[in-house]
Amino acid sequence: MDISKKFYEDKIAENVKTSNILLKQINIISWSRLIILILMLLIDYLLYKNGEYTSLIVSSIMFISGFIGVVIYHSNKLEAKKRSDIIININKRGLDRLSGEFKKFKDNGSEYLDENNPFINDLNVFGQNSIFQFINSTVTKGGRERLVNILGLKEEVNKKSIVNKQFAIKELADKVEWRQKFILEGSMRKSSDRAIRELIGWGKKGNSIKFISVIISYTFIFVNFVSILLSLMNILPLSFILLVFMIDFIVIKMLTKNMIEDINLFNDIKNDVKEYSEILSLIENETFESEHLKELKDKLINNQVSSKIEMKKISNLLDWIGDSSYNAVYFVLNVLVFSDVFIMRKLDLWKNKNGKYLEKWLDVMNEFDALSSISNLAFDYKNWSYPIILDNSYICGEDIAHPLLGEKAIKNNFSIKNSEKVALITGSNMSGKSTFLRTLGSNLVLSYIGAPVCAKEFSCGIMKIYTCITTRDNLEENISSFYAEILRIKILIEACKKEEKVFFLLDEIFKGTNSKDRHTGAIVLIKQLIKYGGIGLVSTHDLELCDLEKEDDRIINYNFREFYKDNKINFDYKLRQGKSETQNAIHLMKLAGIELS
Structure with missing residues (x-):
């Protein structure tokens, strides 16, 4: 049996077993959540009926804490199952390539067919039953575009670059486990339709928040907490607090009116940024021997600025971005502490430090994504030769x-x-x-x-x-x-x-x-x-x-x-x-x- 075929079949069997175990655990946890909720309602009702209000509060806190813990545990198990299922699909695609069933892959790059190109259409580079359809396993939009350019021979081809890529592809072919982790991280989250160029464009723009906006925000936050304190002391009526919050909302809209486009962008691409963060961490944490891959990896660390650390920071910041039109919790948080202003301020500081590196980091990720796809050939067909x-x-x-x-x-x-x-x-x-x-x-x-x-x-x-x-x-x-x-x-x-x-x-x-x-x-x-x-x-x-x-x-x-x-x-x-x-x-x-x- 071919090494590649055995590898794919073993990975499928291993992850099918894991997925089935996780499914059973998920079902048990789902029932546990329901049981906890029913017990909480029943016990709280009995305590309320007997007038044991202190016990009622303690009981509610304990049940809610337990329920939250189970929900988090359930979420982790769901994510683990999703990971196993993705690995199964990755390896099934590998078997499909080996058996010639790659023609059923949906992405065939037919939009890149070009009658005016001197060779693309005649040599089945793109379209149904094409080289692109055969090898493509890219998981980033930029990586897919990079693979298209490589296959279209859009860049100058010379002997040194070809030989360097040969060594890189040989090395990546042997790192099949690492390549599948790359695909896994890129497949975990639903990507937006916003182009990667918009994120790069933001990295080159000026700051969104002026220092005066920060001063104004601190002033209103101080007023908010003083008003709440005075209201709790029955010095100010509740209606005054509502008035303060209404004014806060108006002020926030005025301070962030020039940031709406950026906020919408971040809402759209936060999953992409998390994906990029995980992928860049994979690259930076891996050791490479080939000259081309080492040169690519070296671009991820600039003046002691690490892409994996900095991309993790921006990913965490974007997790705080919320759409106040649909998220009530974020709306309250935004009105209370002007979160939009301070998150955008931190993003400005991040941009000032890393904006000039962002395009280079993402280019490295795209190149790895494209080369990993080409490496499928080297791993799947050991009997092929390097020219x-x-x-x-x-x-x-x-x-x-x-x-x-x-x-x-x-x-x-x-x-x-x-x-x-x-x-x-x-x-x-x-x-x-x-x-x-x-x-x-x-x-x-x-x-x-x-x-x-x-x-x-x-x-x-x-x-x-x-x-x-x-x-x-x-x-x-x-x-x-x-x-x-x-x-x-x-x-x-x-x-x-x-x-x-x-x-x-x-x-x-x-x-x-x-x-x-x-x-x-x-x-x-x-x-x-x-x-x-x-x-x-x-x-x-x-x-x-x-x-x-x-x-x-x-x-x-x-x-x-x-x-x-x-x-x-x-x-x-x-x-x-x-x-x-x-x-x-x-x-x-x-x-x-x-x-x-």
């Missing part, structure tokens, strides 16, 4: 397979190196040409993000990926699939002319035109791509293109074949050198019932 990053524009691999196809994937060897520039892939319909193009492209993307690839061995240079595999009509812009293909080819040519290191994957180019134009256009394009330094693969049904190999040793031929058994067409999806010698279109027509004679 060797070359200084030249070569690709060479042994037993290369598509990372999303699981056990169904067929492994092939392939190389394009030295003077070779273009590999022509021929073969009949459904023989595997398009899948192989995507196989190389997907593994290149994984290579550039520091992940292991689905191959026994894989070496590649750093190149910009351009694809033209699936083109569609765009009715809104009145663009046919053929013209869409032409536009993509134009972008590719322009990139080559700019002397970018280009790797292209072209599937059945110029398929929207007649065979003569298609043949002529393909020859001109291939020669032009070679001229401007591009390298890549071109799949085609045009067997005459294979003659280019005789004219130019920079062009090499590969093919896929089919075979027939019991009057049925079969494919082995194995890549072979040389041009295709078989075609299946006529046979497929006959199988469809089309009479050709």
